[in-house]
Amino acid sequence: MSSMPGELPIPEMADVDLGTVLSALADPHRRAVVVDLMAGDGAERACSSFPLPIAKSTRTHHWRVLREAGLVRQRDAGNGTFVRLRRDEFDAKFPGLLDVVAGISTAGSAPAR
Amino acid sequence: MSSMPGELPIPEMADVDLGTVLSALADPHRRAVVVDLMAGDGAERACSSFPLPIAKSTRTHHWRVLREAGLVRQRDAGNGTFVRLRRDEFDAKFPGLLDVVAGISTAGSAPAR
DNA sequence: CCGGAGGTTCGAAGGTGCTCGTACCTCGTC
DNA sequence: GACGAGGTACGAGCACCTTCGAACCTCCGG
Numbered sequence: 432m433s434s435m436p437g438e439l440p441i442p443e444m445a446d447v448d449l450g451t452v453l454s455a456l457a458d459p460h461r462r463a464v465v466v467d468l469m470a471g472d473g474a475e476r477a478c479s480s481f482p483l484p485i486a487k488s489t490r491t492h493h494w495r496v497l498r499e500a501g502l503v504r505q506r507d508a509g510n511g512t513f514v515r516l517r518r519d520e521f522d523a524k525f526p527g528l529l530d531v532v533a534g535i536s537t538a539g540s541a542p543a544r
Numbered sequence: 545m546s547s548m549p550g551e552l553p554i555p556e557m558a559d560v561d562l563g564t565v566l567s568a569l570a571d572p573h574r575r576a577v578v579v580d581l582m583a584g585d586g587a588e589r590a591c592s593s594f595p596l597p598i599a600k601s602t603r604t605h606h607w608r609v610l611r612e613a614g615l616v617r618q619r620d621a622g623n624g625t626f627v628r629l630r631r632d633e634f635d636a637k638f639p640g641l642l643d644v645v646a647g648i649s650t651a652g653s654a655p656a657r
Numbered sequence: 658c659c660g661g662a663g664g665t666t667c668g669a670a671g672g673t674g675c676t677c678g679t680a681c682c683t684c685g686t687c
Numbered sequence: 688g689a690c691g692a693g694g695t696a697c698g699a700g701c702a703c704c705t706t707c708g709a710a711c712c713t714c715c716g717g
Contacts, residue, residue, distance in 0.1 A: 457566035510684040531640040
């Protein structure tokens with residue numbers, strides 16, 4: 432568990448379970464967030480910048496799930512919080528998973544016309 | 545929904561949802577079954593041939609979940625039931641998903657010595 | 658015909674997940 | 688200093704998931 436300034440605790444990659452990850456990705460809201468983060472190519476993003484149609488307490492819940500599933504790293508900076516995908520670490524442990532899921536989720540978004 | 549003799553009803557691939565699939569694969573028992581079926585390379589298998597340490601009514605439940613998630617086709621043959629992975633159909637709709645999940649699940653099972 | 662193996666259905670218990678509102682906290686701004 | 692935006696913590700409601708046992712069904716083999 433890292434304890435950096437403002438960094439919320441996250442599990443080590445070795446402790447992350449595939450079942451937990453798949454559960455986390457099963458929710459449409461969370462999957463949308465992950466896909467969005469991947470499109471941003473590793474960039475950090477404000478949690479408030481995601482257009483999720485849910486109450487803020489529910490959003491907090493989803494961020495925790497994503498964090499505890501090992502998918503994201505979350506930073507607490509003053510008045511806002513920011514997230515970043517744990518892209519490289521995650522890919523090392525679950526090779527191809529993010530790409531496949533994102534590929535499927537994105538399929539149909541960019542119609543070949 | 546197909547209605548073949550002995551064939552239990554399954555959803556059309558077009559109606560299968562990624563979230564439902566990921567939920568189905570999140571359970572260790574069901575994931576183990578899927579991985580096992582993949583190792584069998586498309587072969588049909590008796591439902592009773594899986595060494596699941598759970599009650600038979602629970603097994604029935606898991607088969608239904610896998611069926612309704614579009615992962616397997618189930619056949620009712622007299623005194624037993626048989627399952628087959630919907631490999632090709634599934635791969636067409638969710639390219640790479642089965643391979644990636646199976647790859648991850650299997651990782652570490654066959655140590656490179 | 659009788660028994661057992663394999664399955665389904667039903668109901669129930671216990672746990673978990675998603676959702677929300679409310680209360681509270683912490684910054685940055687005015 | 689007061690206010691609002693962004694977040695967390697907590698509790699509650701509701702639905703669903705996993706599990707089981709008991710009752711029942713259908714075959715196949717003796």
